[in-house]
Amino acid sequence: TQQITKALKMVSAAKLRRAQESMFAARPYARTMAQVLKDVAARTDGEENHPLFRAAAKDGPVLVIVVTSDKGLCGAFNSSLLRVSQRFLADNAHRKVLADAVGRKGRDFLRRRTTVRKEYVGVFQALGFSKAQDIAQSAMKAFLDREVDEVVLLFNEFKSVIQQRIVTERLLPLTVIEGAKSAQEYLYEPAPRVIFDKLLPKIVETTVWQALLESNAAEHGARMAAMDSATRNASQTIDSLTLYMNKVRQAAITKEIIEVVSGAAA
Numbered sequence: 001t002q003q004i005t006k007a008l009k010m011v012s013a014a015k016l017r018r019a020q021e022s023m024f025a026a027r028p029y030a031r032t033m034a035q036v037l038k039d040v041a042a043r044t045d046g047e048e049n050h051p052l053f054r055a056a057a058k059d060g061p062v063l064v065i066v067v068t069s070d071k072g073l074c075g076a077f078n079s080s081l082l083r084v085s086q087r088f089l090a091d092n093a094h095r096k097v098l099a100d101a102v103g104r105k106g107r108d109f110l111r112r113r114t115t116v117r118k119e120y121v122g123v124f125q126a127l128g129f130s131k132a133q134d135i136a137q138s139a140m141k142a143f144l145d146r147e148v149d150e151v152v153l154l155f156n157e158f159k160s161v162i163q164q165r166i167v168t169e170r171l172l173p174l175t176v177i178e179g180a181k182s183a184q185e186y187l188y189e190p191a192p193r194v195i196f197d198k199l200l201p202k203i204v205e206t207t208v209w210q211a212l213l214e215s216n217a218a219e220h221g222a223r224m225a226a227m228d229s230a231t232r233n234a235s236q237t238i239d240s241l242t243l244y245m246n247k248v249r250q251a252a253i254t255k256e257i258i259e260v261v262s263g264a265a266a
Helices: 002-042 077-091 104-111 129-144 192-265
Strands: 062-067 097-102 115-120 150-160 163-172
Touching (some): 062 077, 062 129, 097 104, 104 115, 129 150
Parallel strands (some): 062 150
């Protein structure tokens, strides 16, 4: 068992480095896209509003995208997120809740508790932007077709190797900040609506992509920490059992010596 957990720790450590590099490289782009959205949305007039800005009905159907892992042995990575998912379902029991499950663990959990609209298994084996596009475009289609009035994203954000933060983020509708002033002056060419048709879906896809990268890095960090702890526990158990074995062996030898001496004396 110790050899298995040690091997898993080393594999996760190697994968974590690549996952961290991808995640940190994408963060500035995601932040800039969010800032562009804020600036552009602050300058929109009523006639320029895009359907993705449509106000959410308070008690309308909601789609929750839950990002978990396909495999276990990663500590509380999945269980903590699934507890938050359970709380979300309880808080929205008065609404129709649909779920998109990213990862086998989330799929198995949500199947028993709500309607799973889409499932994405094996996403993290070959993680690419096309996977994020598929998830985002499916969610946008459901929103634009009025199948749901709100889309919520649940995932683990990478804070450090031993710490993850569970994020509940509203993906759709996109938020227009009332009274916000844009820091940039924009000249629209050809027209605001044409630009929004290209820009806003790209922002949603980028948000989902960043969530997948964060979750991937957080998973490897959690698995590395869990396997390191398991390896240390296995080592302590081996030491304890070795000591016990030596005590039993010593007791058996002592008993044999006593029997020999007693027999000789008799």
